[in-house]
Amino acid sequence: MRESLHAEWTKLRTLASTFWLLLAAAALTVAVSAAAAAAVRCPSGGCADDPAKISLTGIYLGQAVVAVLAVMAVSGEYGTGMIRLTLAATPHRLTVLAAKAAVLTGLVLVTGTIAIFASLLAGGLILPGHGIGPSHGYPAISASDGPVLRAAFGSVLYLALIALLSLGAATALREAAAAIGAVLGLLYVLPIIAVFTGNATLSRHLEQIAPMTAGLAIQATTGLNTLPISPWAGLGVLAAWAAGALVLGGMLLRSRDA
Amino acid sequence: MTTITPSRPVARPAVADFAHLLHAEWTKFRTVRGWVIAVIVAVLVTVLLGLFQGSHSQVAPCITGPNGPACRYVIPAGPGGESVTDTFYFVHRPLAGDGTITAEVTSLTEVAESSQTLNGRPVSTKPAVVPWSKAGLIITAGSGQGSAYAAVLVTGSHGTRMQWNYTGDTPGLAGRVSAASPRWLRLTRAGDVITGYNSADGTSWTKIGTVTLPGLAPTVQAGLFATSPGYSQQTSQQLTSASGTAAPTDATATFDRVGLHGWPGSSWTGTFVKGGSNSPYVTGHEAGYRRAGSLFTVTGSGDIAPDVTDGVPIDVLFAGLFIALVAVLVVGAQFITAEYRRGLIRVTLAASPRRGRALAAKAIVLGAVTFAAGLAGAGAAVLIGIPLLRASGNPVYPATALTEIRVIAGTSALAAVFAVFALAVGAILRHGAGAVTVVITAVILPYLLTAAIPVLPAGAANWVLRVTPAAGFAIRQVIPAYPQVAASYTPFKDYFPLAPWAGFAVTCAWAALALALAAHFLRRRDA
Numbered sequence: 001m002r003e004s005l006h007a008e009w010t011k012l013r014t015l016a017s018t019f020w021l022l023l024a025a026a027a028l029t030v031a032v033s034a035a036a037a038a039a040v041r042c043p044s045g046g047c048a049d050d051p052a053k054i055s056l057t058g059i060y061l062g063q064a065v066v067a068v069l070a071v072m073a074v075s076g077e078y079g080t081g082m083i084r085l086t087l088a089a090t091p092h093r094l095t096v097l098a099a100k101a102a103v104l105t106g107l108v109l110v111t112g113t114i115a116i117f118a119s120l121l122a123g124g125l126i127l128p129g130h131g132i133g134p135s136h137g138y139p140a141i142s143a144s145d146g147p148v149l150r151a152a153f154g155s156v157l158y159l160a161l162i163a164l165l166s167l168g169a170a171t172a173l174r175e176a177a178a179a180i181g182a183v184l185g186l187l188y189v190l191p192i193i194a195v196f197t198g199n200a201t202l203s204r205h206l207e208q209i210a211p212m213t214a215g216l217a218i219q220a221t222t223g224l225n226t227l228p229i230s231p232w233a234g235l236g237v238l239a240a241w242a243a244g245a246l247v248l249g250g251m252l253l254r255s256r257d258a
Numbered sequence: 259m260t261t262i263t264p265s266r267p268v269a270r271p272a273v274a275d276f277a278h279l280l281h282a283e284w285t286k287f288r289t290v291r292g293w294v295i296a297v298i299v300a301v302l303v304t305v306l307l308g309l310f311q312g313s314h315s316q317v318a319p320c321i322t323g324p325n326g327p328a329c330r331y332v333i334p335a336g337p338g339g340e341s342v343t344d345t346f347y348f349v350h351r352p353l354a355g356d357g358t359i360t361a362e363v364t365s366l367t368e369v370a371e372s373s374q375t376l377n378g379r380p381v382s383t384k385p386a387v388v389p390w391s392k393a394g395l396i397i398t399a400g401s402g403q404g405s406a407y408a409a410v411l412v413t414g415s416h417g418t419r420m421q422w423n424y425t426g427d428t429p430g431l432a433g434r435v436s437a438a439s440p441r442w443l444r445l446t447r448a449g450d451v452i453t454g455y456n457s458a459d460g461t462s463w464t465k466i467g468t469v470t471l472p473g474l475a476p477t478v479q480a481g482l483f484a485t486s487p488g489y490s491q492q493t494s495q496q497l498t499s500a501s502g503t504a505a506p507t508d509a510t511a512t513f514d515r516v517g518l519h520g521w522p523g524s525s526w527t528g529t530f531v532k533g534g535s536n537s538p539y540v541t542g543h544e545a546g547y548r549r550a551g552s553l554f555t556v557t558g559s560g561d562i563a564p565d566v567t568d569g570v571p572i573d574v575l576f577a578g579l580f581i582a583l584v585a586v587l588v589v590g591a592q593f594i595t596a597e598y599r600r601g602l603i604r605v606t607l608a609a610s611p612r613r614g615r616a617l618a619a620k621a622i623v624l625g626a627v628t629f630a631a632g633l634a635g636a637g638a639a640v641l642i643g644i645p646l647l648r649a650s651g652n653p654v655y656p657a658t659a660l661t662e663i664r665v666i667a668g669t670s671a672l673a674a675v676f677a678v679f680a681l682a683v684g685a686i687l688r689h690g691a692g693a694v695t696v697v698i699t700a701v702i703l704p705y706l707l708t709a710a711i712p713v714l715p716a717g718a719a720n721w722v723l724r725v726t727p728a729a730g731f732a733i734r735q736v737i738p739a740y741p742q743v744a745a746s747y748t749p750f751k752d753y754f755p756l757a758p759w760a761g762f763a764v765t766c767a768w769a770a771l772a773l774a775l776a777a778h779f780l781r782r783r784d785a
Contacts (some may be wrong), residue, residue, distance in 0.1 A: 001738055014304065014413060034715065035718075036714060036718070039714060039715050039717065039718035040715050041715065051657045055706075057713050057714070060703065060706070060707060060713065061703065064695055064698070064699050064703070065695070067695070068691055068692065068695050071691055072691060075691060081601060099289075108762060148438055174692050175690075176691035176694070177588050177591055177592050177595060177596075177690030177691055177694045178292075178592075179590060179691070180691045180695050180698075181584050181585070181587065181588035181694050181698070184584070184694070184695065184698045184699075184702070185581065185584035185698075188698065188702045188703060188706050189580045189581055189584060189702065191577075191710050191711050192580045192702075192705065192706055192709075192710040192752075193307070193577045193581070194710075195709075195710045195711070196311065196576070196577035197311065197314070197315060197572060197577065198311070198315040199315055201300070202314070213711070
């Protein structure tokens with residue numbers, strides 16, 4: 001396992017795209033978050049806005065880049081034929097998948113922590129000037145606030161789980177474009193369909209099982225009673241999706257020719 | 259001795275050449291099993307989800323009326339066929355032939371009702387400003403719901419206006435009416451033609467507008483009216499929580515010196531014109547009128563305007579479209595990135611050294627396939643879905659045949675343009691996963707963040723839907739926004755900031771820009 005970890009780390013580290021994708025994920029997350037915070041106006045006060053959630057808006061875009069990184073970690077090898085060498089070197093195929101998952105998770109956790117805390121910092125600086133701050137009765141965005149801390153660490157875990165979900169999907173589908181299409185479709189389209197149903201019960205159930213809406217419940221710091229699913233349960237739903245994708249990917253990896 | 263003439267290829271006409279290219283690209287497309295399956299699945303998903311929507315959605319809220327909950331109600335249709343609200347207090351008398359009605363409005367005040375008691379009366383009322391409360395003179399074909407009419411009226415904060423047949427609206431004098439600054443109103447009927455005037459002093463009159471009500475019966479109902487739409491207070495800029503509260507309001511207007519010229523006198527009748535007990539409209543309960551000589555005080559609630567909130571637009575049947583779009587975007591990008599991955603692009607470009615033409619052939623084949631698939635999917639979803647929606651008790655917002663064609667064909671065309679956009683981005687990036695990510699985040703993510711889970715505030719959301727490729731989704735907007743109806747015209751409520759074809763044009767511009775860049779790079783770079 002240590003050799004596998006080292007091999008996967010070397011492969012990922014020596015690809016120029018890894019660095020650029022991680023940088024893009026962090027930069028886009030922070031940029032979109034700051035833009036969203038700058039766009040919110042609440043001049044008269046009393047808006048039912050959630051300062052922490054607004055400050056973390058960028059995760060909607062950042063997760064797409066994380067998904068690409070994870071998909072390319074597997075599909076890239078299929079594209080170049082490298083996978084045959086990898087599997088020849090490590091005949092126990094699940095070890096390869098586990099090593100990839102571990103290396104990816106580590107990279108995403110580090111990048112995600114930087115991106116999420118930078119986003120919160122930007123939100124904390126921008127939002128009070130727009131009527132959403134402690135002087136207007138909102139909780140300050142600070143690391144000492146329990147729900148904010150939960151939203152922050154939860155968001156980092158969210159990004160890691162998205163990476164694992166994408167890794168599993170890519171292992172199952174192999175083809176990069178199809179895998180990223182499936183992952184982004186799952187993330188972005190299910191919430192749209194939930195809105196379209198127009199049937200409140202059905203819509204709520206969809207939001208409870210859709211990986212993105214359930215997973216991002218972790219970001220809510222106000223109005224917890226209106227959430228479709230409680231924060232940690234929501235992250236659990238995403239974890240179940242990620243686990244399911246990894247199990248499926250692992251089974252197919254073992255049973256198919258590379 | 260024989261001279262050898264070098265054989266020269268016979269120059270084929272350019273048109274036949276291009277036809278061969280098209281044929282080659284079509285062959286490539288249809289022989290990749292995954293792409294064909296993806297397109298078929300996209301069509302099936304669009305149709306099946308449309309049918310599911312049609313049979314399972316209960317979009318209209320069930321109204322609890324005096325006879326228990328009622329989920330099936332009929333929204334009246336105006337003379338133009340559009341859904342309307344036709345609820346007001348009417349002090350009227352039948353008038354035959356031509357004539358003129360004049361009155362001086364000296365005040366217009368509104369109150370908002372608090373919560374109601376068990377018997378439906380408000381517990382208390384408090385003064386409010388309702389921008390689109392209305393009171394004035396009206397000539398209507400009858401007191402039935404959706405009758406043709408013309409009216410001159412004063413409003414809460416939009417000045418004096420002439421309105422007719424629910425959608426027509428022309429401004430007159432500005433300013434709010436009061437005892438110190440009254441408004442004189444006049445309506446004149448001559449055959450089918452009704453002219454509205456207003457005046458600040460009763461001596462110098464200005465015409466606001468002239469409207470024709472075709473086929474107006476010889477005897478009409480004319481008189482004074484007052485009405486006031488239920489108001490909603492938006493509690494947050496963040497649309498996620500913009501549920502707000504809707505409360506009924508009442509408007510009370512004082513009319514003085516009511517005069518009729520050319521019409522013989524008869525007694526006035528007061529009627530609360532409104533829909534059946536299942537009417538979904540939020541109306542107040544204090545309606546009626548008092549008369550003291552020529553002084554009338556009329557209180558009413560409701561609105562005489564297009565109804566933009568209660569009908570179910572046919573585009574709710576397009577839930578499956580977004581799944582189909584993901585499939586289309588993936589296939590569109592792969593249509594060229596797969597050639598780069600397999601090296602086939604070198605053969606393609608060797609066969610067609612004019613590289614721009616190869617790209618054009620790909621775009622045409624892809625666009626045509628997507629458009630045809632879109633027509634099949636969206637067409638079936640809408641045409642079968644509408645009867646299903648009606649059967650499950652939803653008041654379907656009436657759409658003209660032209661609107662239905664625009665929604666179906668426009669959405670199919672939009673899918674085709676998105677596919678070409680994906681192809682162009684694929685040609686620029688030459689990387690399947692990268693291209694798919696870029697197009698999905700450019701097309702679906704903006705829609706998600708503005709219209710589905712409104713993370714962005716309304717102002718920012720409108721800008722996103724003006725400038726990103728997602729602007730084209732405006733092509734499927736069914737219910738128009740009316741300036742004379744106060745409603746939440748936000749993307750979350752299916753109102754787009756650009757007109758349908760303008761939004762479509764923005765998406766086309768993105769696709770054209772991407773295609774131009776793709777052609778440029780295709781010529782400049784080695785394959």
